[in-house]
Amino acid sequence: MDENTDRIGWLRERRAGIGGTDAAVLMGTHVGKVTPRDVYNDKIATDDPAELNLPMFRFGHMLEPRLLAEAEAHHGIKVRPGGLFRNKAESWRYANPDALTSDGGILECKTTGTTTKHYAAWKAGDISPHAYDQTQHYLAVTGRAHARFVVGVNPKGWQKRPESEWVDSVTEIFHVGPIPRDEARIAEILEAERDFWACVEARALSTRWAPREVEARIPEMVEDDLVRLAVIKEQQTKLKADREAIEKRLRGAIGDEGGFLTLWGKPRVSLTAYDAETFDKAGLIEAHPDIAERFIGTAPRTRLSVVDA
Template identity: 30%
Template sequence: MDKLQWLKERQNGIGGSDVGAIMGVNRWKSPFEVYVDKTEEITEVKESGELSYWGNTLEEVLAREFSIRTGKKVRKNNRQLIHKTNEFMMGNIDRRIIGENSILECTTVSAFKAKEWEGEEIPPSVILQCQHYMEVMGADSCYIAALIGGQRFVYKEIERDEELISMIVEAEKNFWINHVQKRIPPKLDGSEAASKYLSKTFRNIDASLRVNLKAEYKDKISEYIDIKNQIKTLDEALKIIENNLKNELGNAEKGEIDNFQVIWKGITSNRIDSKVLKEKYPDIYKEICRQSISRRFEIKEISH
């Protein structure tokens, strides 16, 4: 299937990369983001980032290196797998291991996350992902082949854990039935997905409406204002340090001290001057100008 069809197919169930977020152990993705991924309409394929590109590109290299170091033969498995009874559980595994009831997952890891892989350590979200795949496949174990920081290769084995799998199945079942199928989003969080969801859901503005907020929101508003003031204070302190460093660099692009490098790089960008375009080429401006409506959020004190 093509990429767009594959993305739509992934909305029919929960995959291994979703589990850590659903169970609250993925620091980079929230349950709300998974909910949006499963419920929003997909009309186009968005360009993948560098991390995704290199992860896909290096998968074959990692699988081959795993075979060299372990002597185990692996085989690709290019199809969407669905659990035999819990059809909301799906997965795309990287490789099957020939002659064993085992699977192989290949991953590239940023140098910033290297500590999560030291010794026998494996990130919790990866463990959950592998247990999910083992349940979907009915496998006994899952090997992980990881390239850390682009220069260190490690492989580790995760054995099937029935107790953990039962927790995963229950969490996924609850999320799928009570949130995705019923179209009831999980608890709001601070993710970009949550912000976009609110903007899309409540985009029709009625200026005549007034809402009497619940009493509990008075404390939330006070907390909001207090945090905003703290951010402002910290931003100012940060800017002072930044300006002093810029002053120290002067016309130099880079400065170094111990294991730190400070960069004040020149960047050239080309932007359309909309004011000039409107004055000189009003017809073209009118043709290319597109109106957009958004909602600006603010809190202000009023007198009664």
Template identity: 30%
Template structure:
């Protein structure tokens, strides 16, 4: 594969206009910026185990969601607005890899004329708080530092379009301490991919989804587990009750705080904000419909959905074959 050094440590391996299937195949041959937060075990959407399974070729290639497709369509628009607001020209560059760590990849959205990288994000209004008060979303921070690690550049920018109507721009300096942590964690995981050794399973939803995809159908057989697993399953029965108690305690504290706040949207201690209570939660469709029935009727749509009850009655075997697997500890067996 022809490569060209286009940044201090970044080799171009695929041009920006490479066919998408070719880009997806190349992406599996290393760890990219979108994997960085998950490799650290900090992503709410992915996990180290999921990244390992993807790079090991164990999971099917996911089709783009509508959110992802719109993100790509809006990328040049956001880049143009970034240029207009900052006066810094940008250009697309394609897929890079580190000159020495050939498994470390960077699909940088843009390189900037002032010697940096630009990461472009489109995010929901529900995630707006990630960018409040000059903050930078964790995923964007990890992704940018990963790109700086690959390219050898000293700074970058994040441009995030929030809710389709608000653009936030952040400047980020290279953080060699964080880069060192990232490189070590990524190198460790990539070695696991090479060795075929799975990382430890965690309790994330992403790991649960990965396991469900790897083992979608339950075979009529038994597997013997060790004493340590049984001990942990027994302990988990007690944890479930403790979790319920802790949730009640947490909710009581939250209610006490909101009761003190009343109609205020920020609580402070010694003048420093310690909590917020703002109108940024779920939309109350029922209350809105009751208050504004005519407007609600105007925006009410009919949604087609599969009648699963009828399907189950007519085709029980097909229905059973497409049910997800559910894990349940056996209280009777564990307490025997």
């Protein structure tokens, strides 16, 4: 299937099964905020799928032909477009690798920024957990032996440039791989996918995929807390804006040279210069990616969000 002939049809095809990005979500390695419930809701939806026309997606699509050519030259192999593949026995498992390689592998094109936590890993020849699970899923579906990656680095300030200059602005490209099939990980991925797809076909998520729901014991108290929380957040926003406006007026009254603002002959506000300590995270990653990789990681956290009724 040609991805460019019918974009909505292509998105419908992706909805009718589990792909590489879905696999990463199910395995808990996806880099975004998508949850298994989000994937489930998309699979059972009946309306036309919506496409996100984000700049970073357009950038990656425009850069892909150049990355494929770079990979051919770097590895000395032939590369051809991937297309859509489905498993014969379980047609709901599909893969759409960016390209296939003449040495029996697949090739994935990626982009990254110098300030992202994965930049150092790509530069050092490693791949993100998301990319690993995505491509292991692809290898499982296609039966191919290994995966390679070609990564274009988004230059600083690329979104401010005209789109016609995006591709030529890329000066840093990484080549990673080959990464062989990981049969143990593939088995884990397939087990999770089969369990999840059974839920999709049954139109009911199991407790493995659905977040725990706890009914409020005192609904009136929770409702009151939610109302108060909304009011407090609104007040905080206004107070912050008021504080910034007042401080701006006071700074303006003193002037850029600094000093004291007096009131009834007495100093009441001072404006002094000092050197603040800063940390250039992007600079550290670029200059010492191996060191940065050792100290930049993730830690378990919880996020409290209010769901709109």
